[in-house]
Amino acid sequence: MPQLNGGGGDDLGANDEMISFKDEGEQEEKISENLSAERDLADVKSSLVNESETNQNSSSDSEAERRPPPRSETFRDKTRESLEEAAKRQDGGLFKSPPYPGYPFIMIPDLTSPYLPNGSLSPTARTYLQMKWPLLDVNHGSLQSRQALKDARSPSPAHIVGPFCLEFPGQSDLSLHQFQLSNKVPVVQHPHHVHPLTPLITYSNEHFTPGNPPPHLQGDVDPKTGIPRPPQHPDISPYYPLSPGSVGQLPHPLGWLVPQQGQPVYPITTGGFRHPYPTALTVNASMQSFLSSRFPHHMVPPHHSLHQTGIPHPAIVxxxxxxxxxxxxxxxxxxxxxxxxxxxxxxxxxxIKKPLNAFMLYMKEMRAKVVAECTLKESAAINQILGRRWHALTREEQAKYYELARKERQLHMQLYPGWSARDNYAGNQQGKKKKRKRDKQPGEGNDLSAPKKCRARFGLDQQNNWCGPCRCKYPKEVSCLVRA
DNA sequence: TCCCCTTTGAAGCGC
DNA sequence: GCGCTTCAAAGGGGA
Structure with a gap:
């Protein structure tokens, strides 16, 4: 049972997480799923590309047919090995080894007690916080530290960005090590898009790292011309636009903490808010209060200044x-x-919005990357690709997101003890129209579980073994990816 | 302007 | 416990 945290009695973690991995023939199924998912994705993207790129590349037709057979796991493993090796090199002994391979999340053994006896943050906690919120002035010289880290980092494997939505074996592994590199969200995302719990989805120390952008970002290639795009702004790098004076103009990773100039700072309401959030203006001074909102109250000395200026968590809309x-x-x-x-x-x-689940976190992380790789912008199509990639992830890769989601839920629960998902149901929302889900015919639309089972079990090559609904369903599913 | 689409997972609810 | 529904993010597209 792939229970996270060793099933250490954490009832917050979904017990049924990744249950699909433990079915019989797990390995074969997983491999089959990986292969079929990659193929699916290629098919999906092929159709999508064909749809969207017809005018740009008339020779891209029937790409799926011309695709070489699915790559073996060998390449994937090799890629992972090289990446792991790279990760080891970049580790430099600074960080504790993550519990999961390729898991860049810095695990602090005892975060409930991040203070040294003198009241200051422990180095571990400081590192943790620095990693979580790079702009947080946890300690001085952080920039140099990050730069040093960056310099020590091994060159990332080339990441091809082009007009096609290409799938590479081990791409997910790449993603793990290039999380923030490939994720432009914290940099360019509009503040209101920054998830309130964004700090929990910042995996690496590479936010805002000044200097050379990562290869795949550096190669921001114009999908139409294949020529690298110049930065949109001649003076400012689109990805690392930080100058000392411009920092404040950017959405902060602590977007829900730091008031953005000209942006609504989550107007304070007096009612219905049990846990006023720490003021952004006292991020450093209020660290203990911030921690108090995350850790048992008795462990953090009281700090009153935040209370009065509490800025609502951006989960609060x-x-x-x-x-x-x-x-x-x-x-x-x-x-x-x-x-x-x-x-x-x-x-x-x-x-108060729901905490993001594992897949949502994954989507948030990977969306920009997929959008960059494809010319697609339609979220529905992007989400389908992401859904397939999600299934193509290894257990460890998914576990990372499940863990993050679990932490999000935990944090959310601490922040809003009385909150229930029910509160957000349309029936309880005044003035908010109830979202009506499309009535679906049997075997239509969202009912993908069955096809996935057959696909995972037999693969695309053995569709004759699929059950009837799956056989009927699958072509439709793919064809529906591109809404005419 | 609002809702739909599309994905997965968590949670609520009714039976 | 099971099955269904809703909501979380995202942004283009359609009404």
């Missing part, structure tokens, strides 16, 4: 309320006003 209109209506109709006031109050109730 305060619905836009038309203040002006509500005020201008005052006196026109008392009952109407009362109703609208009531409604406004309800609307003002912060919306």
């Amino acid at each position: 305060t619905p836009n309320v038309k203040q002006e209109s509500s005020h201008s209506d005052i006196g026109l109709n008392s009952s109407k006003h009362q109703d609208s006031k009531k409604e406004d109050e309800k609307k003002k109730q912060p919306h």
Whole structure:
């Protein structure tokens, strides 16, 4: 049973996580799934590319047919080996070995006690925090440290970026080591897109690392011309646009902590918020308070300054309320006003979003990469690719995300003890229209579990062994990737 | 402007 | 316990 944390009684972790891996014929199935998934992905992308690239590359037709047979695991293993070796080299003994291969998440043995007796952060915790939030001034000279780390890093394998959505064996492994390198989200993502719990999904120390962009980003190739694109702004690198004066203009990885100029800083509401969030303006000073929100209260000395300026966690989305209109209506109709006031109050109730699950974290991490590799921008198609890649991940690779998701849930639970997913159900949301899921015919749309089972079990080459619904379903599934 | 699409996983709910 | 539904992110597309 691939129970995380050794099944150490953590009821937050989903017990059924990755159950699919433990079916009979696990290895064969996994390999088969990897191969078939890669093939699926290639097919998917082929169709997608054919759809979107027809005008750009007329010779890309039937790419799937011309594709060489699925690569053997050997190449993948070799890639992983080289990457692991590279990871070892870059480790430099600074960090504790992660529990999972290729798991860049810095594991702190005892985060519940990140303080030294003198009250300062322990080096381990400092490292942890520095890794989590690179811009956090945990210690001085962090930039140099990161630079040193960067310099010590082995060159990453070439990462081809082009007009086609290519799949490479071991690409997921690549991703593990290039997480932040390949993820432009923390850099270019609009603040409101930064997940409140983003700190938990920052895996590496390579955010904002000044200097040369990683190969695959460096090679930001114009999909149409194949020519590397110049930075969008002549003076500012699109990926490392940080200058001392421009730092504040960027979405901070602590976007939910640091108020962005000109950005709403999650307006403070007095009601319904049990855990006012630490003020961004006192990030360093309030570290203990920040920690207090994450760790048992008795372990962190009280700090009152945050409380008054608490900035709501960005998971809290305060619905836009038309203040002006509500005020201008005052006196026109008392009952109407009362109703609208009531409604406004309800609307003002912060919306605490669900913590992201493992796949969501993975999507957040990999979306930019997939978008960069493909010319696709439609999220539905991107998500299908990501879904297939997700299944192509190894157990260890997925475990990393499950672990992160578990931590997210844990943190979320600590931040909002009384919160329930039910609170976000449309029935409880005033003014929010209920999302209606499309009525699906049997065997249509989301019902992918069966096809996946047959695909995983027999592979694409043995479709004759698939059950009827799967055989009927699969071509449709692929064809539906590109909505005409 | 709002909702749909599309993915997986977590959680809630009804039976 | 099982099955269904909703929501989380994302952004193009359609009504």
